[in-house]
Amino acid sequence: MTDHPVSVPSTPSSASVPGSVTTPAPVPDSGRLAGKTALVTGAAAGIGRGVAARFAAEGARVVFSDRDGAGAEAAAAESENSRGIALDISDEASVSGAFTDLAASGWTPDVVVANAGVQLFGHDAKVADLDLDVWRRTIDINLTGTFLTVKHAVRAMLAAGGGSIILTGSPTGLNGEGADFTAYSSSKAGIHGLARTVAAAYAGENIRVNTVVPAYTETPLVSAITSDPEARAAIIGRIPLGRAGSPADIEGIMVYLASDDGAFATGALFAVDGGMTTL
Numbered sequence: 001m002t003d004h005p006v007s008v009p010s011t012p013s014s015a016s017v018p019g020s021v022t023t024p025a026p027v028p029d030s031g032r033l034a035g036k037t038a039l040v041t042g043a044a045a046g047i048g049r050g051v052a053a054r055f056a057a058e059g060a061r062v063v064f065s066d067r068d069g070a071g072a073e074a075a076a077a078e079s080e081n082s083r084g085i086a087l088d089i090s091d092e093a094s095v096s097g098a099f100t101d102l103a104a105s106g107w108t109p110d111v112v113v114a115n116a117g118v119q120l121f122g123h124d125a126k127v128a129d130l131d132l133d134v135w136r137r138t139i140d141i142n143l144t145g146t147f148l149t150v151k152h153a154v155r156a157m158l159a160a161g162g163g164s165i166i167l168t169g170s171p172t173g174l175n176g177e178g179a180d181f182t183a184y185s186s187s188k189a190g191i192h193g194l195a196r197t198v199a200a201a202y203a204g205e206n207i208r209v210n211t212v213v214p215a216y217t218e219t220p221l222v223s224a225i226t227s228d229p230e231a232r233a234a235i236i237g238r239i240p241l242g243r244a245g246s247p248a249d250i251e252g253i254m255v256y257l258a259s260d261d262g263a264f265a266t267g268a269l270f271a272v273d274g275g276m277t278t279l
């Protein structure tokens with residue numbers, strides 16, 4: 001079994017996501033993240049790649065990380081002050097080793113975006129039809145991998161005096177949107193709870209933790225939907241603003257939470273979903 005049963009090309013940049021009707025206009029670099037160092041997981045493609053590139057454009061030093069190390073390096077090469085590393089969030093040695101290496105080279109992150117995830121289209125299912133192996137694979141990466149990322153981010157931030165951690169959630173963890181995807185939806189609900197719990201535990205240590213909830217966003221993750229006109233129309237029909245999201249739609253809220261503008265935000269969930277979770 002692969003994580004992406006449907007073979008697709010990686011998304012080259014947030015500005016060229018196919019099928020998006022109206023994506024935000026490029027935002028001039030504001031320097032809002034000048035002086036910060038950020039680590040983004042799942043940054044070889046999709047939302048993570050777009051967010052990491054935007055962070056760099058806003059003045060941060062950025063570590064693009066992904067289990068696809070070559071993809072992370074290629075993505076990082078397109079941005080200033082960035083580096084790409086291999087990091088598998090489901091492997092604690094890989095996660096802790098990355099934080100150790102970053103500290104040794106003076107790149108301890110002030111901002112960590114725990115974004116990497118999978119959705120096993122063609123395997124994930126309603127609960128009566130769900131194989132234990134598919135459940136475990138999804139939870140191992142999405143929930144346990146996010147836990148490991150957050151655990152080592154918190155350790156690094158405790159040593160450094162604080163920071164901002166941002167998790168990528170999902171409407172499927174909030175409403176019935178994920179009825180056919182039990183494992184994925186459960187992993188995302190777990191991520192929402194993890195963020196609240198860690199935020200409460202470490203607010204006194206100047207560590208903020210928040211969750212961003214995108215809607216259906218046209219990245220390689222959801223190519224099974226994007227390539228099926230009927231399925232695509234159906235999901236867009238459940239987005240009140242009437243279009244699919246793109247990684248560019250998510251970048252602004254991530255910049256806010258990473259920056260000092262977000263200094264009073266913690267333990268919160270920010271839906272930037274075209275209204276999807278209002279239904």
Ligand SMILES: NC(=O)c1ccc[n+]([C@@H]2O[C@H](COP(=O)([O-])OP(=O)(O)OC[C@H]3O[C@@H](n4cnc5c(N)ncnc54)[C@H](O)[C@@H]3O)[C@@H](O)[C@H]2O)c1
Pocket residue numbers: 041042043044045046047048065066067068087088089090115116117118141145168169170171213214215216217218219220221222
């Ligand atoms: N695309 C959507 O519609 C949508 C909607 C809501 C939430 N999300 C969430 O947004 C996040 C990013 O999704 P995307 O659409 O950009 O997906 P994507 O498939 O385009 O990119 C995900 C990246 O994560 C990497 N990855 C997968 N497993 C990993 C692991 N074990 N360790 C490190 N990297 C790993 C992949 O190699 C890939 O580069 C995910 O958490 C996803 O659940 C996506």
